[in-house]
Amino acid sequence: MIECVSENSALVTLGRQISPRLTARIAALCDWLEQQSFQWLIDLVPSYTTVLVVYDPMQLDFRGVKQCLNNGLSLLQQTTVQGRPGTVHEIPVYYAPETGPDLGELATQKGLSESRVIELHSQREYQVYAIGFMPGFGFLGTVDPQIQAPRKATPRALVPAGSVAIANEQTAIYPKASPGGWQLIGRSPAVMFDRQNLSRFRIGDRVRFVPVSRADYLGLGGRL
Amino acid sequence: MNLLRVITPGPLTTVQDSGRKGYQKHGLAQGGAADRHAFLWANKLFDNGPDQACLELAFGGFEAEALCELTIAVTGAAQEILVNGTRHPGWRTVQLKTGDRLKIPGFRYGRISYLAISGGVLSESFLGSRSIVVREQIEGLGAVAAGDVIKGAQATAAPTRTVPEQFRRYYQSPVLCRVIPGYQYKDFSSADLNGLFRQKYRVSQRSDRMGFQLAGAPLTSPPPGITSEGIAMGAIQVPGDGNPIVLLNDRQTIGGYPKVGVVCSQDCNRLIQALPGNEVRFTLTNVETAQAEWQVFERFFQMSRWCASGDRLSWA
Structure with a gap:
């Protein structure tokens, strides 16, 4: 489904149900659009179930854009989308109350030990569903239901860079210090965005969290 | 240099x-x-x-x-x-x-x-x-x-x-934001749509390059959140508290609040100039009108040439 959003953007909805397969189709549509080097294409904002296509209305109007997008969609329909293999990222995390101030409360609320929360968070492989909120911020899913917890009623004024956090079925790493309402359970020394490589994650990538000791966290450049 | x-x-x-x-x-x-x-x-x-x-x-x-x-x-x-x-x-x-x-x-x-x-x-x-x-x-x-x-x-x-006088702006009048309705427009109740388009809003202190939060009588039953999706320039988000936020150049790329539509770009240019306390109203337009205006606006700057006197332009 393709809808007109504004003078220079259209929203393509590729499905309703969030799934790794849908993400692969979204990534494939974005790849196809970028490969065409359309002069009218200004920007793409992929998310869980949609792609916002930003275009230049000096070159094409909504009907023209819709036609190009429909061409792309039917091409993708004819081929089985394997999706990009997607890089697997291993992200070191120092899970502790001193880096994850919500770890203790989350464990108590869920009737689990802290080490069990850490185990449940780090034993899964997550999928990168979307990038947004700030440069390099990847929305990863899905979190084990046993440790899902809502955003905090009052967001923190300052979440430190590298914080690893949970909000309902999503988890993420804050690339930079920022206000934020997610539940903080640890911190990673990994650089999530830099000027040369931009965002470490792309949609469709997979992520594993690897628990590390305090000493290793500091050794990898982590800060307390 | x-x-x-x-x-x-x-x-x-x-x-x-x-x-x-x-x-x-x-x-x-x-x-x-x-x-x-x-x-x-x-x-x-x-x-x-x-x-x-x-x-x-x-x-x-x-x-x-x-x-x-x-x-x-x-x-x-x-x-x-x-x-x-x-x-x-x-x-x-x-x-x-x-x-x-x-x-x-x-x-x-x-x-x-x-x-x-x-x-x-x-x-x-x-x-x-x-x-x-x-x-x-x-x-x-x-x-x-x-x-x-x-x-x-x-x-x-x-x-x-x-710049010839006819093109100068003084930013003293209330801002009228023309809205291209979005696909979630129909998810808003008619009472809330009436509220949005009939009332005078005031620009709040929370107004910057990222977005403008507007103060007025809150909408009473905005639709629930949606799956996060890309946010267009000028999008009008209505979070649970019922106060609309118009998102501008430095907005976050994706978000999950319901959106009634998008303020057309020509009016975003006027909105960013408004100060806390200034009056803002919404009215409906459509994408064809807004695109035509966009094209005329951009083409004017591309095509017009200064006269030798430096105080007039002609559209060459």
């Missing part, structure tokens, strides 16, 4: 051009000049193109020293500027000599001004744009600070030009 040394940057001075294109998938905001009308006029005074950068000054209170002979122009909210204490009107070119003190006082009406130079500000370009998005905290790409040196091309004698 070094042109100006900043003595006082004012509350927020950034370098802005037409924005960063093609990197929203990395979470980078589009950024760019928030009032494209005043921005393009500042550049037009020098025959600069739309990709050339200006200083964007919020609220005024800017002071700098000229490091060489150069021509500047200030458009937007600043109706006058001071050179060594002598008043000069805005919206026209002004000559500076080495050592001159340029002062742009606080604005009485409006929020934003552009300071343009011939050939554009030559600051660092990152991913095809010099635009600064302060909240992204990208190394080396922060707001302009005291002591910074503004660089540009070799200063050449620029012709004396004035």
